Amino acid sequence: MIQKAKQGDMRITLEVWRQAGPGAPGAFETHEITANEHMSFLEMLDVLNQELVESGREPFAFDHDCREGICGSCSLTIDGQPHGPRERTTACQLHMRTYRNGDRIKIEPWRANAFPIVKDLITDRSAFDKIQQAGGYVSVNTGAAPDAHAIPVAKEKADLAFEAAACIGCGACVAACPNASAMLFTSAKVSQLTLLPQGEPERERRVLAMVDAMDDAGFGNCSNHYECEAACPKGISVENIARMNREYARATLIER
Amino acid sequence: MTIADSPTQSAKLDSKVPGGPMEDRWTNYKFDLKLVNPANRRKFDVIIVGTGLAGGSAAATLAEMGYNVKAFCIHDSPRRAHSIAAQGGINAAKNYKGDGDSVHRLFYDTVKGGDYRSRESNVHRLAEVSVDIIDQCVAQGVPFAREYGGLLDNRSFGGAQVSRTFYARGQTGQQLLLGAYGAMNRQIHAGKIEMHTRQEMVDLVVVNGVARGIITRNLKTGEYERHSAHTVLMCTGGYGNAFYLSTNAKNSNVTAAWRAHKRGAYFANPCYTQIHPTCIPRSGDYQSKLTLMSESLRNDGRVWVPLTKGDTRKATEIPEAERDYYLERKYPSFGNLVPRDVASRNAKTVCDEGRGVGPTGEAVYLDFADAIKRDGRSTIEARYGNLFEMYERITGDNPYEMPMRIYPAVHYTMGGLWVDYNLESTIPGLFVLGEANFSDHGANRLGASALMQGLADGYFVIPATIASHLAGRKLEEVTKDHPAFKEAEASARKRADDLMAIKGTRSVESMHRELGNLVWNYCGMERTAEGLKEGKRKIADLRSQFWTDVRVIGDQNTINQDLEKAGRVADFMEFAEVMMHDALVRDESCGGHFRAEHQTEEGEAKRDDEHFSHVTAWEFNGPDAVPTEHREQLTFEEVKLTTRSYK
Ligand SMILES: Cc1cc2nc3c(=O)[nH]c(=O)nc-3n(C[C@H](O)[C@H](O)[C@H](O)COP(=O)(O)OP(=O)(O)OC[C@H]3O[C@@H](n4cnc5c(N)ncnc54)[C@H](O)[C@@H]3O)c2cc1C
């Protein structure tokens, strides 16, 4: 395809992981494309995919949806870093102005035992749902709630709870962790509900159940590397892990 | 007035709206509904397609009540539904601010905001249950913003003069959806919800006139599955992606709704689409979606363009006297907080006058300098920090120092499958919730009202009204071997086979883009009869080109995103024609539907209540045939129809 060079255009060499299905062998494939500095990273992949389709070859499968950093679908390891080089930025919010003409970029899926590869760049992250199902909620039936102002919540606590609740469930923390641990993810939910009075009645049960589910799902242990916090696009703090550890110890004393 | 264009009530569209005083209707109606005995609920299987706010809240609540729920979504987890992206907030008539809000005021604002094209009784019910939604969400642990005293904070939104919007920083949709997701998870854990992720509904199964199941394609394996139930709830979201570029998530689609439409569910008011005034302008042809900047920004940001055409100075170098704060000038009482349709159209007008800014001239400024001066940077950061960050990431500009550049973009679709007061479509047993139905917003939705509606439908309305079907009708046993299942599965398979067999030259993506351009140009912010006729013709041509020249790559028995997309774009192509047809037939302006032929001298939308005070619902007659028009006459008992004024 002959196209006039536009301002901000750049030639990029991509190495992209290709894998036909779960358990199939995978390998990197090399492609050259013209991107533009205003493109998002995923728009650059769109360009590649469209070129592949038009030349009769299979496009790369990758998860994405909101393209604004909130749904947690996109899950690319870019040059070894989950979501790429920019701090607190999902792959879909990364823009090509981060790169220069002639750059080489390596793109692969999350690598973690608990997240098996489904195809190309897509992994199965349902283990995260299992952790949440074990106890990531307040057991209140619809219609049974008291007036929202019945229980005031200190602003500082509400803000901290919000910051923990801002997790988008993308799995970058697991992908970044040398042990593929899900501590940051699990502790974010535990923290949110521990900090709020609404979570109090199930405090012990929740943390025990969620930690058990996390272990059952095959995630590794936390050995305090804190790569998770650095990779988290939402800046979820490792203080949540410390809080969960305290909660877990406390609950073990009370319940077991 | 000729007989042909006089509004008539179609017999097929019985709204089932109860009588009596407006404020008692919902209460009395619920009392009169038959109940399903708790012990019998476990005998009923309920299919819920879509687990965003509407579907997630319905699934959790119905499971709590004892029904057997089978829920489906195209995502890998219910937590990723498009609802997650809602930023600004959710309305409720709590009157926590003591600023004179009430159920009646929220009801009134919503009917007026919708430009008098919604059903009063539905809107009143929505306003009533709004307060229960907030209670429910707080009890679930949704971390709404609070004041120092520990009570909930509120902000104002467009189209209202009271503060009734509850929010969780700029991530309200996320927090509400995670609340509903948690409630669902509890029921999944309890075995009351069977959750099927990465499954796409590709057809509805209708047995003896009643919706009794769905056909899905497992997006991981490509297998087709049959699922039967006593009722089907569709909560599959809106159709904004018919425009290709919109603020909707990329996977949002019309497919489930369209396939139900083809099986007999009427499609109501498809031409009512909302163009949101504050989005980041497009930057190039490769643009894959547009990003919304929450409308809450208009609380503190001031919208302006240079007074004179072709002023290319930097925003900060243009002196106060040479700026036109056109919303404040034209609408002194609502100022920057006019409803979305008004704000969007005005942005288009000033850009058409040549006063637009930025490299494309298709943008206006949204300026926070005054707010930062008044409240301090840290206050503004606390309110909008994440939005400013998002803006900076995408554009490379810092909004604390330079005004944002914004332009309208497609955002929400008020039209949807027609439903009665029970939320039941024209196919008995098929209920439609959330953005997928047409019910409550008339011709224009007010900000922070979609989250409210989705959760109202799921948490509070359907749990009551579903009994009208389950307890009110005799439902025979139906198994998955029924010929209707076989036929539906075969037709779904054939559609996929047909798409794969075309082996043309054009990518699905490029054809979707082309479709989007047509819809935007002919059926966007401004519509004309001539344009709509031409648009319809062009879409028909594009559709036939699609079916001869599209190229779908890969296998069917694995993840094949190209095939998924092809199916959805094929449906958008058929749908877009009906949308334009609807826009053509609605020969008036109202809310987001602006027909250039019908405007006041000041350029505001001019309604024609005498001829168009009705819902238009379309019946499918085949992809190449003109659909049959049905009308539901709207009557207004509480709210007096006036020309909307925000001056
Ligand atoms: C950027 C943005 C910001 C917004 N901000 C606000 C706001 O501040 N306040 C407000 O009130 N509203 C806001 N809205 C509108 C609001 O978010 C939506 O209208 C609302 O969330 C829709 O919810 P829903 O449950 O109806 O559909 P969705 O959340 O779209 O859910 C659809 C579900 O259906 C599933 N699905 C779709 N098709 C199929 C199929 N064929 N088979 C199986 N499953 C399928 C999907 O997987 C998903 O689970 C915003 C919208 C956008 C785009």
Ligand code: FES
């Ligand atoms: S696509 Fe939603 S977070 Fe990236």
